[in-house]
Amino acid sequence: MAGxxxxxxxxxxxDVWGVAKSFRGxxxxxxxxxxxxxxxxxxxxxxxxxxxxxxxxxxxxLMEADQGDVVxxxxxxxxxxxxRRNISVVFQNYALFPHLTVAENVAFGLRxxxxxxxxxxxPVEEALKLVxxxxxxxxxxxxxxxxxxxxxxxxxxxxxxxxxxxxxxPFSALDRKLRETMQVELKALLRDRGITAIFVTHxxxxxxxxxxRIAVMNAGRIEQFADPSTLYSRPATPFVMxxxxxxxxxxxxxxHSDGHVSIVGTDHGEVTAPGxxxxxxxxxxxxxxxxxxxxxxxxxxxxxxADVMVLGSKTVLHGAVHGEDRVMCELPGxxxxxxxxxxxxxxxxxxxxxxxxAAP
Ligand SMILES: Nc1ncnc2c1ncn2[C@@H]1O[C@H](COP(=O)(O)OP(=O)(O)O)[C@@H](O)[C@H]1O
Ligand SMILES: [Mg+2]
Numbered sequence: 001m002a003g004x005x006x007x008x009x010x011x012x013x014x015d016v017w018g019v020a021k022s023f024r025g026x027x028x029x030x031x032x033x034x035x036x037x038x039x040x041x042x043x044x045x046x047x048x049x050x051x052x053x054x055x056x057x058x059x060x061x062l063m064e065a066d067q068g069d070v071v072x073x074x075x076x077x078x079x080x081x082x083x084r085r086n087i088s089v090v091f092q093n094y095a096l097f098p099h100l101t102v103a104e105n106v107a108f109g110l111r112x113x114x115x116x117x118x119x120x121x122x123p124v125e126e127a128l129k130l131v132x133x134x135x136x137x138x139x140x141x142x143x144x145x146x147x148x149x150x151x152x153x154x155x156x157x158x159x160x161x162x163x164x165x166x167x168x169x170p171f172s173a174l175d176r177k178l179r180e181t182m183q184v185e186l187k188a189l190l191r192d193r194g195i196t197a198i199f200v201t202h203x204x205x206x207x208x209x210x211x212x213r214i215a216v217m218n219a220g221r222i223e224q225f226a227d228p229s230t231l232y233s234r235p236a237t238p239f240v241m242x243x244x245x246x247x248x249x250x251x252x253x254x255x256h257s258d259g260h261v262s263i264v265g266t267d268h269g270e271v272t273a274p275g276x277x278x279x280x281x282x283x284x285x286x287x288x289x290x291x292x293x294x295x296x297x298x299x300x301x302x303x304x305x306a307d308v309m310v311l312g313s314k315t316v317l318h319g320a321v322h323g324e325d326r327v328m329c330e331l332p333g334x335x336x337x338x339x340x341x342x343x344x345x346x347x348x349x350x351x352x353x354x355x356x357x358a359a360p
Pocket of ligand 2: 052053
């Protein structure tokens with residue numbers, strides 16, 4: 001293990017290695033490996049209950065793992081208490097002191113580390129400037145809006161110049177427009193300052209928008225760890241394909257393979273997909289909705305339109321399908337002339353076809 005850790009610490013700024021965690025005998029995480037580089041902004045993305053907060057708390061030292069190691073900046077911090085790790089955490093619910101002013105809240109982290117009161121003013125002002133809250137320094141935080149409070153929480157996290165910043169669903173209590181503004185601001189701030197950060201979210205668009213790389217988690221495991229475009233265009237598992245973005249998804253069985261492509265029989269026609277699979281293999285084939293279009297293509301399926309949604313920037317077609325299958329097509333802008341109940345052909349390229357073996 002020592003050899004592994006030593007090797008990893010030369011290459012990675014943060015190295016979470018072999019972490020396992022049970023709660024009252026129930027394993028929620030086993031053999032978790034997670035590593036990232038200095039200056040990266042990585043998201044942990046996954047459904048509620050998949051273990052995102054657990055992993056974050058173990059990294060922060062707020063929870064002890066049953067086994068495994070956490071190495072940060074070449075130092076094994078597994079046994080260090082949270083207050084000696086120089087890791088800051090921003091929580092969803094802001095966790096500010098309502099009776100203190102904005103400046104007092106931000107100074108709190110510094111004071112807790114023994115910084116003299118007189119030495120706090122400069123760093124506090126600078127941290128508040130970073131989040132554009134310097135004009136609010138003297139106000140009680142209870143008088144602030146949700147977005148303003150979360151800016152203060154970010155300032156409080158940054159004022160101590162942490163080696164690592166952890167954010168646990170920091171914007172999920174904010175409405176959509178404000179959330180998008182905060183995402184843009186946070187990303188720019190972390191980039192400009194070269195801060196290494198882990199951002200937890202269950203919102204795939206948020207993860208895609210803010211991150212250099214995304215670890216997609218499911219049931220205490222990382223299913224895929226990649227940059228946003230790879231996750232979207234080459235999802236490694238059916239779970240990732242479903243969780244990140246939307247797609248047409250048809251179950252079928254491989255009927256033939258020539259070693260390069262496989263032919264799959266589905267309820268809506270034959271689909272050719274890249275890759276060799278033995279005949280008889282149960283698979284799922286799919287395509288992202290904006291890569292398909294009405295009319296024949298290299299792959300063509302026939303389906304009846306279950307719905308036509310004119311959303312303004314795009315028009316979304318939904319096919320009438322059975323069971324777990326799903327057929328979707330997104331066309332840019334407003335499209336007229338397509339109607340619910342009509343049969344339609346949808347075509348797309350073989351190269352754009354996604355294929356995974358069906359879960360046993
Ligand atoms: N303190 C705890 N006691 C018991 N079970 C817990 C505790 N914390 C988390 N869990 C369980 O561990 C799993 C992962 O939880 P969590 O890390 O909070 O997920 P997420 O943050 O992805 O929603 C869930 O099944 C949850 O119920
Ligand atoms: Mg959580």
